[in-house]
Amino acid sequence: MRIAYVYDVIHPYVIGGVQKRIWEVATRLSRRGHDVTIFGMKHWDGDSIIRKEGVRMWGVCPPRPLFADGRRSIGEAISFATHLFLPLMKESYDIIDAANFPFFPCFTSAFHQATRGSRLIITWHEVWDDYWSEYLGMRGFFGKAIERLAARLPQTAIAVSPRTRDALGRIGRKRAEVVPSGVDTRAMQALPPASTRTDIIFVGRMAKEKNVSLLVEAMRVARDQGRNLTCLLVGDGPEKAHVQSMIVEMHLQSQIMLAGDIEGDTQVLSSMKSSRLLALPSVREGLGLVIIEANACGIPVVVASHPNSAATDLVVEGYNGVICRLSAADLADKMLAVIDRSQPWDNACREFAQKYDWELIVDALEKTYQGP
Numbered sequence: 001m002r003i004a005y006v007y008d009v010i011h012p013y014v015i016g017g018v019q020k021r022i023w024e025v026a027t028r029l030s031r032r033g034h035d036v037t038i039f040g041m042k043h044w045d046g047d048s049i050i051r052k053e054g055v056r057m058w059g060v061c062p063p064r065p066l067f068a069d070g071r072r073s074i075g076e077a078i079s080f081a082t083h084l085f086l087p088l089m090k091e092s093y094d095i096i097d098a099a100n101f102p103f104f105p106c107f108t109s110a111f112h113q114a115t116r117g118s119r120l121i122i123t124w125h126e127v128w129d130d131y132w133s134e135y136l137g138m139r140g141f142f143g144k145a146i147e148r149l150a151a152r153l154p155q156t157a158i159a160v161s162p163r164t165r166d167a168l169g170r171i172g173r174k175r176a177e178v179v180p181s182g183v184d185t186r187a188m189q190a191l192p193p194a195s196t197r198t199d200i201i202f203v204g205r206m207a208k209e210k211n212v213s214l215l216v217e218a219m220r221v222a223r224d225q226g227r228n229l230t231c232l233l234v235g236d237g238p239e240k241a242h243v244q245s246m247i248v249e250m251h252l253q254s255q256i257m258l259a260g261d262i263e264g265d266t267q268v269l270s271s272m273k274s275s276r277l278l279a280l281p282s283v284r285e286g287l288g289l290v291i292i293e294a295n296a297c298g299i300p301v302v303v304a305s306h307p308n309s310a311a312t313d314l315v316v317e318g319y320n321g322v323i324c325r326l327s328a329a330d331l332a333d334k335m336l337a338v339i340d341r342s343q344p345w346d347n348a349c350r351e352f353a354q355k356y357d358w359e360l361i362v363d364a365l366e367k368t369y370q371g372p
Contacts, residue, residue, distance in 0.1 A: 001369060003029060004088065004118075005038045006098035006105050008080040009066065010057055013043030015261060016205075017289045018099050018125055021160075021181040023055075028362045030054035037093075039084055060087045070207070070238035071135065077102035084108045089116065095369050097121040097158075103150045110153045121369070122150065123158045124176065126286035127167035131308065148172055158368065160287040163310040177368050181289045182361040185354055188296045191266060193273035198257070199229040199339060201275035203268060203293075206237030209284040211304065213239070213246055217328035218279075218335065220250045227336060232275065234259045234268055272297040277338050280304070281324075281331055285311040295320050296353035298346035302334045320345070320352040 003026075009016065011023035019040075026036045031054060042048055042059020049058050061083035064076040081104035088096075089112060096118045098109040106122055113120040128147060132140035148171050151157075157176035159165035165176045200219075204210050212233060222229050233243070233256060240258070247256050262268050272278065278294035281304040288311030291301045301321035303311040315321045324334040338345070 001094040002035045002092065003037070003095045003097065003369065004091075004093045005036070006040075006084065006088070006096060006109050007038070008041055008076065008102065008105065009063075010038055010040035010043060010059075012265075014066070017181065017287075018101075020265075020289070021123075022097075022099070024182070024184070024358050025362055025365060026055045027053045028358060029366070032362070032366070037091075039088060041080060058087055060084050067238070072102055074102075077104045081105045081108045085111070088112055092116055093118045095119050095121060097123055097369075100124045100147075100150060101126065103146045106150045106153060106155075110155070113154065119369075119371070120153065120155045121158055122153065122155045123160065123179075124164050124168055124173075124286075125160050126284070127151075127164055127171060129167065129171055131284070156368065158365075161310040161313060163313055164286050177364075179361060179364045179368065180287055180356060181292070182356040182358040183289075183292050183296045183353055185296050185350070185357045188269055188293070189350070191269055191273060191297075194267070194270040195274070196232075196271075197230075197274045198232045198271075199276045200231040200279050200335060201234065201272055201277075201294075201299075202231070202279050203234045203272070203290050204280070204282065206233075206235050206239040206243060208239055209282060210235075210237075210239070211281040211283055211326075212243050214281045214304070214326070214328055214331060215279050216243060216246045216250065216252065216256065218281075218331035219252055219256060221328050221332035222336060223252070223255065225332070225336075228255060229335070229339075231256045231279075232259055232271060233257065234262055234271065236261045269293065269297055272299060275299055277302060277321075277335060279331070279335060280311055281326070282306075282311060283309055283326070285309040287311075288314050291315065291321070292353050292356045295349040296356075298349050300338050300345040300349055302331065302338060304331065316352065320349045 005022045011019040030036045037056040041063040096109045098106045132143035151171050151173040159176040278301045283306040291314045322334045324330045
């Protein structure tokens with residue numbers, strides 16, 4: 001099959017879960033004999049079209065900032081969708097798999113389906129629906145409308161979690177296949193741990209919905225109980241300055257380390273391996289891939305319960321992690337309980353992650369692409 005993936009940023013030039021999924025799937029499909037192209041913004045020097053690990057990468061335009069005032073840039077999304085049109089239309093594809101967000105490229109891809117006979121797959125990583133109003137205020141009406149229009153495009157819909165599939169049903173897309181993201185379990189087991197050890201690690205974008213401030217408060221609660229835990233925060237984003245100020249105000253500088261963005265998955269995963277648990281107090285997760293990655297590294301997770309987060313769906317209580325209420329006190333209690341448990345977590349965590357090995361994910365995707 002000739003397969004095209006459409007997303008504005010490409011791994012590893014910009015780190016993130018969506019582009020990581022596309023890259024891992026694309027390289028494996030290429031090894032299976034498929035002709036795979038990834039369309040995105042051009043984050044490299046030289047030619048617009050390059051080939052790496054058997055995958056062709058097509059940079060359709062120079063990169064633009066993804067965020068404006070802490071929010072995803074509408075201008076960037078429209079610009080990419082516009083620049084995508086001519087390169088995409090130059091060739092025929094059996095499958096075009098477009099990530100749902102930031103929506104506008106989905107319409108460009110749908111035009112290719114209508115005029116060139118490709119089959120459009122839209123992979124839905126999240127459904128925001130009413131959250132658009134919280135995210136954009138009055139302008140959220142337009143975000144919600146575009147999301148619903150994208151859901152109604154002629155497509156085969158793939159949802160990364162059952163919760164995302166159910167949310168799709170509420171905005172008009174009644175049928176969707178569930179194909180989650182995954183991990184390279186063998187590669188992760190072979191990685192050595194980092195030299196610096198910590199009790200807790202957080203990995204993700206420092207955005208409001210990730211709720212890193214709650215983790216900082218939980219660290220203070222634990223300290224006030226006489227437990228001087230150490231924590232590594234990996235990631236960058238609009239909330240970083242606020243988190244830094246909280247750490248200083250609470251006198252937690254000796255316990256909480258801010259790593260910012262770490263280049264390369266290997267270093268991040270090695271840091272996970274040298275931690276005792278992953279904390280993810282996020283209130284919005286379409287899947288929560290970092291949970292599977294942590295489990296594959298042999299460490300349990302503590303996640304916050306929230307109706308908009310699919311992360312809790314990945315946790316079997318007491319097996320590969322625990323779920324806490326959305327409070328600093330309960331987060332602190334659950335982290336301490338995980339650390340203090342006498343029974344090791346590592347074997348169960350790795351066993352859970354095995355179900356999400358990339359080869360199994362690609363098997364499922366290949367079946368969906370081939371159709372009934």
